[in-house]
Amino acid sequence: MTGFCVLGCGTMGKALLTGIFDSVAENGVPTDVPFAVPDKYFACVKFAKEVEDGQRLLGGRAEFVQHSGNVRAAEQSQYVLLACKPQVASEVLGVAGMREALKGKLVLSILAGKTIDQLQSMVDESTRVVRIMPNTASRIRESMSVICAGPRATPTDVEFAEWVFSGIGRTMQLDERLIDAATALCGSGPAFVATMIEAMTDGGIMMGIPFRQAQELAAQTMVGTAKMVISGQHPAMIRNDVSIPLAVPSVVCWRLKTANSVVPLLAVSRRPRSGHLVWASKRPGLFCPFGKIAQEACMFHRRWHQLPLGHHPFSLSLACR
Numbered sequence: 001m002t003g004f005c006v007l008g009c010g011t012m013g014k015a016l017l018t019g020i021f022d023s024v025a026e027n028g029v030p031t032d033v034p035f036a037v038p039d040k041y042f043a044c045v046k047f048a049k050e051v052e053d054g055q056r057l058l059g060g061r062a063e064f065v066q067h068s069g070n071v072r073a074a075e076q077s078q079y080v081l082l083a084c085k086p087q088v089a090s091e092v093l094g095v096a097g098m099r100e101a102l103k104g105k106l107v108l109s110i111l112a113g114k115t116i117d118q119l120q121s122m123v124d125e126s127t128r129v130v131r132i133m134p135n136t137a138s139r140i141r142e143s144m145s146v147i148c149a150g151p152r153a154t155p156t157d158v159e160f161a162e163w164v165f166s167g168i169g170r171t172m173q174l175d176e177r178l179i180d181a182a183t184a185l186c187g188s189g190p191a192f193v194a195t196m197i198e199a200m201t202d203g204g205i206m207m208g209i210p211f212r213q214a215q216e217l218a219a220q221t222m223v224g225t226a227k228m229v230i231s232g233q234h235p236a237m238i239r240n241d242v243s244i245p246l247a248v249p250s251v252v253c254w255r256l257k258t259a260n261s262v263v264p265l266l267a268v269s270r271r272p273r274s275g276h277l278v279w280a281s282k283r284p285g286l287f288c289p290f291g292k293i294a295q296e297a298c299m300f301h302r303r304w305h306q307l308p309l310g311h312h313p314f315s316l317s318l319a320c321r
């Protein structure tokens with residue numbers, strides 16, 4: 001038996017297991033790989049209710065166990081995915097018998113902010129660690145996961161991590177010194193993109209488009225643009241394709257390019273008949289000094305109001321500081 005155990009099978013753990021099961025159902029068990037493919041899955045959670053819910057969700061394809069069974073599950077597994085919250089990692093790995101259970105095994109960690117060194121210090125030196133930063137789009141198998149191999153990890157370990165995480169989206173290998181940046185970019189990225197979709201949706205609503213339609217227009221525009229970039233088109237070319245001098249996209253793009261960072265979003269919508277700009281939304285991002293943004297937004301509003309915008313009904317601006 002080749003066991004795969006998820007220590008802390010919450011949102012991400014379930015998404016990953018679902019990804020593996022779906023990928024095996026679609027493509028079959030891979031045969032031309034250098035690692036042993038798991039054939040038994042354990043999912044460890046804290047509360048009894050989660051055991052029942054998880055069992056129902058995954059239809060018996062993984063054995064759900066409560067935390068008192070963590071060590072037993074790890075003992076029966078060749079691979080362990082650490083997916084609890086980072087703050088309980090030392091408790092989960094420090095429990096009696098866990099160090100022994102993980103000896104000589106591969107630990108895949110998705111804990112935000114826990115370095116390979118920190119993780120390595122919590123386990124035996126024979127335990128190999130690979131650190132991964134996926135994102136929440138794992139749930140629909142559209143994650144962008146960054147993989148960093150620890151010093152003891154073998155190329156086969158990395159291939160195994162690639163197999164697991166390619167089940168839930170795309171993967172990329174990066175040096176660990178870049179993982180915090182990657183965490184901000186693609187780990188937290190869905191929050192930024194969702195905020196932009198909300199802002200665009202709000203702008204649509206301000207112009208009279210019903211919520212559902214506005215949200216679909218905004219989201220599909222985002223998907224289409226992202227796919228053009230992934231297929232090789234440069235963002236500048238895409239921008240140029242929709243921008244003519246002094247039209248709204250040009251002005252907004254100029255504003256974006258002169259901004260200093262990319263965290264907060266401000267959507268502005270212009271009602272052609274009343275001829276004035278309306279703030280569709282002001283949404284501070286994670287590190288947003290909101291007062292400054294609002295102040296800047298007001299200045300922008302005034303300047304914008306004087307521009308010969310013609311009949312352009314709507315625009316979106318990312319105002320950044």
Ligand SMILES: NC(=O)c1ccc[n+]([C@@H]2O[C@H](COP(=O)([O-])OP(=O)(O)OC[C@H]3O[C@@H](n4cnc5c(N)ncnc54)[C@H](OP(=O)(O)O)[C@@H]3O)[C@@H](O)[C@H]2O)c1
Binds near residue numbers: 050066135
């Ligand atoms: N969410 C994201 O978008 C995202 C993106 C990248 C990385 N991550 C990382 O992924 C990890 C998990 O995040 P999440 O959003 O999936 O969190 P979550 O839904 O809260 O999952 C954590 C799981 O750990 C379980 N747990 C807690 N103590 C335990 C113990 N002693 N033994 C066994 N299981 C235990 C919890 O069980 P109960 O449900 O029974 O309490 C829960 O199922 C975090 O470290 C986070 O940094 C998350």
